[in-house]
Amino acid sequence: MKRRLFSTVLALTALAAVAESPARPFAPPSSSSRIGSIMQIAIVDRTTGAELPIYRHRGEYWVAGRPGARYAIRARNAMGERIMAVMSVDGVNVVSGETAGIGQTGYVFGARENSDITGWRKSDSQIAAFEFASAGNSYASRTGRPDDVGVIGVALFRENVPVPPHPPIAPYPSRDEYSSRDRELRSESSALGDAKAKSAPAEAASSADAPAGAMARRQAPAPSLGTAHGRRETSYVGKTNFERAQSTPDEVVRIRYDSRDNLIAAGVIPVPPTPRWPRPSGPSPFPGSDPGYVPDPPSRY
Structure with a gap:
């Protein structure tokens, strides 16, 4: 039996499931929009409502952000039990603002619950929106912690649910x-x-008086991106107690991000080659590919 280092943890309860947006960007076969098994994690562009494509490159997952765009971390509990999610952006806990650690507070999702986490938690009723910005303007950099800018992390914990003891069974008469x-x-x-x-x-x-009933009953080319401390928004939560089944996460989801130009330059986002008209052997009916109209012929005289 594994030793539990963290007993009862005060956690914020994620409220109000968010409906899935019908908008869905085009994604090449090498990408998806959600990753994770205990929870499905996606990054949502809040302007369009679309889940951003997640690209896998050299063993890591990446999304392309737009400077100035607000985004959300969409989490969907895939289990029939409560799950705790400790979330970090740029190495900072999104609830407490501490330098992130897996033993800290987070959000508790009910069975099959889903919600969009839209910003840095300021109180039980407000957040400061997640917003893509230059790395120097990120919340982590402005608070003296620039080393981990450009990464989103979610550590997931199952709950320790005590099994109720079986009621005592009366012995059968001999x-x-x-x-x-x-x-x-x-x-x-x-x-x-x-x-x-x-x-x-x-x-x-x-x-x-005799024993009645013997049967008893049983019971790059561009500046790198970070996440800014955006404008205040209303977002209500409540508090609950949660005891982790074990001290280490049952799953960790890690997603890195940067601008699209930088990810293309780094080879994360594949760019299809420009199509060229194949030239057949012999005379070609279309020797040129430049668009235009038929010019006048040269003058005879």
């Missing part, structure tokens, strides 16, 4: 108990003789 009681009844009946009619009520009472 064969000897039945035999001794039968002998007592036969002895009493013989001693009474002719007073059998008068002894009937007493005999019935004695039978009631």
Whole structure:
């Protein structure tokens, strides 16, 4: 049995499931829009409502952000039980503002619950919006923690739910108990003789004292991106207690991000080659590819 280092943890309860947006950007076959097994994690452009494509490159996951765009971390609990999500952006806990660690507070999602986490938690009723910005203007850089700008992390924990103990089961009467009681009844009946009619009520009472019912019942080319401390917005949460089943996360989702230009330059986003008109052998009916109109022929004279 694994030792639990963190007992009862005060966690914020994610409220109000968010409907899935019908908008969906085109994504090449090498990308998806959600990753994770215990929870499905996506990054949402709040301007368009679209889940950003997530690209896998050299063992890491990437999304392309637009400077100035607000975004959200969309989390969908895929389990039929409560799950705690400790979330970080640029190495900073999104609830407490601490330099992120897996033992800190986070959001608790009910079974099959989903919600968009839209910003830095300021109180039980307000957040400061997540907003893509230059790395120097990120919240982490402005608070003296620039080393981990450009990464979103979600550490997921299952809950320790105590199994209720089984109720005690009454023992079955032994064969000897039945035999001794039968002998007592036969002895009493013989001693009474002719007073059998008068002894009937007493005999019935004695039978009631017997064990009734033996069956008892059971119970790059551009500046790198970071995440700014955006404008204040209303976002309500409540508090709950959550005890982790173990001290280490059951799953960690890590998504890196940067501008589209930088990800193209780094080879993260593949760029399809410009199509060229194939030139057949021999004379070609379309030797040029520049668009235009038929020019006048040169003058004869």
